[in-house]
Amino acid sequence: MSGDQRARHDDAGTPGEVFRAFLKLGLTSFGGPIAHLGYFRDELVQRRRWVSETSYADLVALCQFLPGPASSQVGFALGLLRAGLPGALLAWAAFTLPSALLLFAFALGADAFGGPLGQSVIHGLKLVAVAVVAHAVWGMARSLCPDRERAGIAVAAVLIVVFLPGAFAQIAAILAGALAGRWLCRDVAATDGSHLGVALSPRAGSALLAVFAALLLGLPLLLLAWPTPLLALFEIFYRAGALVFGGGHVVLPLLESRVVATGLVGADAFLAGYGAAQAIPGPLFTFSAYLGAVMSPTGGSLLGAALALGGIFLPGMLLLLGVLPFWDRLRALQPARAVMAGTNAAVVGILGAALYQPVWTSAVRGPEDFALALTAFALLAVWRLPPWLIVALTVAGAVLVDLI
Structure with missing residues (x-):
């Protein structure tokens, strides 16, 4: 049984299931939007198999095109696909409200992250992000860049994002991947039969x-x-x-x-x-x-x-809900599927570039940091420990290193 078939075998759920899954993510997904995409992939694509790897990459590519918070839009779409509009709203609420309430409390006077101890905790969270993003890049590259053509598109996307300044570098990388996929991925794109199945007209x-x-x-x-x-x-x-x-x-x-x-x-x-x-x-x-x-x-x-x-x-x-009903019909066309194959490869490249900057460059300051990040990656990729436990262990390690 293929990975996509396994991912599609259980494509309906309940709003309560969606809320519980995203509340866990809302309480444990440290590290910023790129890391969040890694957490979503580990929990909802790999472990729970809500959507296929390719459908997930398609959602990421679409949300990169649209204005707004890409990781939250991906989470909203996953909730929509799993349990309809109630699932989408509960996915957003469960993922968003924990941090919103914490920041509201901070606005009222909470200052939990001042001083050396708070800075050590923040640094540990950045190291967790290194492990999460590296694991996402590794897993997505294996499934979405299996040949030389798509691997080349991914590398080109890395170069575009690294050497072109500004937020529009990501959009440029996706556009370049789409154009390259139209000509280089015509044969491989037809093998994917997955669909998003959005219940919106x-x-x-x-x-x-x-x-x-x-x-x-x-x-x-x-x-x-x-x-x-x-x-x-x-x-x-x-x-x-x-x-x-x-x-x-x-x-x-x-x-x-x-x-x-x-x-x-x-x-x-x-x-x-x-x-x-x-x-x-x-x-x-x-x-x-x-x-x-x-x-x-x-x-x-x-x-x-x-x-x-x-x-x-x-x-x-609003933009995401407006575009999704047209997205599935568009990607069913053969030329569009070739474009999406190239786009998905470009998304892998964008994640790879983000692994370097800002995730790696802002977190790894020396050999101790590298050792902690590598250990966290091994615990996630090989031992498959839950992300919340990896967060706790890595933060504790960062605090201990700073104290020593």
């Missing part, structure tokens, strides 16, 4: 895309007619989520220009919240909950945190 998808555009264009006009602080807060974060490509780290300059430069949040408070967001599991976009809580005139307000959190995630989810 094209009419519903079109309506959701219209809602996305109406909010993007209409909120500034509504704000002119009804200039209230909470509406202004929601508009700031909706626009940020609608216009940012490249994930959580890339949204930070856009938010800084809207909330620090305008005096809504002080520079020190902005950077403190960003540091806290690095130290907790879950999506980096939950930094918005912290900002919404501290922004004047809603300082300490749970409503402000909720509006900011919903505002920054909503556009990406």
